[in-house]
Amino acid sequence: LTPGPVNENRVRIAFQPDYMATVMTGSRPQVILFHSEASDPRWPDAIQRALPEFEVRRTLDGIPPEDVVAAVVWKHPSGMLESLSNLRLIQVLGAGVDHFLADPRLPRGVPIARLVDPGLAARMTEYVLLQTLALHRRLDETAKAQRERRWTFIHPAPPERCCVGVLGLGQLGLSCASTLSAFGFKVVGWSRSRKHRPKFDTYAGQDELAEFRRRCDVLVLLLPLTAQTCGLVDAGFLEDIREGATLINVARGALIDEAALIAALDGGRLRHAVLDVFQQEPLPADHPFWAHPRITVTPHNSSATNPDTAIGQITENIRRALSGLAPLHVVDPRAGY
Numbered sequence: 534l535t536p537g538p539v540n541e542n543r544v545r546i547a548f549q550p551d552y553m554a555t556v557m558t559g560s561r562p563q564v565i566l567f568h569s570e571a572s573d574p575r576w577p578d579a580i581q582r583a584l585p586e587f588e589v590r591r592t593l594d595g596i597p598p599e600d601v602v603a604a605v606v607w608k609h610p611s612g613m614l615e616s617l618s619n620l621r622l623i624q625v626l627g628a629g630v631d632h633f634l635a636d637p638r639l640p641r642g643v644p645i646a647r648l649v650d651p652g653l654a655a656r657m658t659e660y661v662l663l664q665t666l667a668l669h670r671r672l673d674e675t676a677k678a679q680r681e682r683r684w685t686f687i688h689p690a691p692p693e694r695c696c697v698g699v700l701g702l703g704q705l706g707l708s709c710a711s712t713l714s715a716f717g718f719k720v721v722g723w724s725r726s727r728k729h730r731p732k733f734d735t736y737a738g739q740d741e742l743a744e745f746r747r748r749c750d751v752l753v754l755l756l757p758l759t760a761q762t763c764g765l766v767d768a769g770f771l772e773d774i775r776e777g778a779t780l781i782n783v784a785r786g787a788l789i790d791e792a793a794l795i796a797a798l799d800g801g802r803l804r805h806a807v808l809d810v811f812q813q814e815p816l817p818a819d820h821p822f823w824a825h826p827r828i829t830v831t832p833h834n835s836s837a838t839n840p841d842t843a844i845g846q847i848t849e850n851i852r853r854a855l856s857g858l859a860p861l862h863v864v865d866p867r868a869g870y
């Protein structure tokens with residue numbers, strides 16, 4: 534089939550029908566490896582349609598590893614990418630990369646890009662606005678009063694009396710902060726590096742965290758999970774918030790010390806917590822969060838990546854990486870996001 538010594542991979546390629554044409558003509562296919570068990574099932578076809586010059590494969594079975602030039606992955610098995618010697622881009626199929634960077638067997642020197650999807654930001658912004666309004670209008674207390682058949686009038690306060698603090702002013706945090714601010718809420722933001730925003734006050738770094746959190750009636754977690762942010766919301770943090778403040782976690786479960794959260798809710802310092810993400814997902818049926826009267830649980834569905842709005846970044850990144858340009862939204866593995 535090919536000149537030179539027969540090698541096992543080549544023989545295997547020859548018996549893969551899809552590879553026959555390329556082997557017979559002497560050219561090598563450029564393969565995009567797709568792996569995700571949790572994302573929208575339309576993804577592989579969407580990528581194949583957008584990039585017809587590549588071959589999208591869902592498995593490495595029967596493919597010489599050196600044919601894979603790009604990998605589009607979400608929650609891949611550890612070591613899956615290790616042997617791909619010609620890999621030019623790893624495109625993570627989501628905004629958070631904590632689980633991805635936890636793989637100790639990643640190939641070295643390959644750029645890792647995360648997804649920045651306008652659809653993801655739009656759904657997240659809706660969710661945060663929805664839950665902030667519910668907390669501000671105290672729907673948790675109205676629902677409790679209804680269950681107890683108590684007519685309880687809660688005065689509808691205007692949004693400017695409510696200060697919403699957004700922790701993390703990245704793609705998602707800034708989108709939420711801008712919408713909340715446009716809706717009339719008083720908004721403050723906290724990030725690692727200093728930001729200047731005309732519409733709201735910003736705080737930066739650990740030194741300014743205490744002053745920031747003491748201002749907030751609603752705290753919205755939109756930080757990546759890194760060595761610095763893991764367990765950030767612990768007993769000390771929760772002792773130092775406003776009496777009766779509330780919290781929305783749409784980032785990662787491990788940002789919060791779960792026992793400390795329950796203690797702060799039971800003690801009354803924290804009035805209510807809306808949790809979309811958890812240390813263990815799915816949340817186990819016997820977990821105390823399910824039945825806690827001051828906790829709202831949603832099943833990590835505040836937002837999700839959508840092929841219709843995110844395919845553009847993926848095609849652009851693969852084309853960029855293969856033509857020697859820097860991909861968009863590259864992750865800094867040392868910072869962890």
Ligand code: NDP
Pocket residue numbers: 628629630653700701702703704705706723724725726727738755756757758759761762783784785809810833834835836837870
């Ligand atoms: P970005 O990387 O765009 O923004 C992250 C922000 O967090 C930046 O403002 C960054 O600061 C700040 N930050 C990082 N580390 C620290 C620190 N140690 N102290 C203070 N601020 C810090 O991320 P996105 O906005 O795109 O996403 C945020 C997170 O949301 C993701 O990492 C993911 O975990 C989660 N997520 C959850 C989803 C869900 O369905 N629930 C969906 C999508 C994402 P700086 O600007 O200075 O770099």
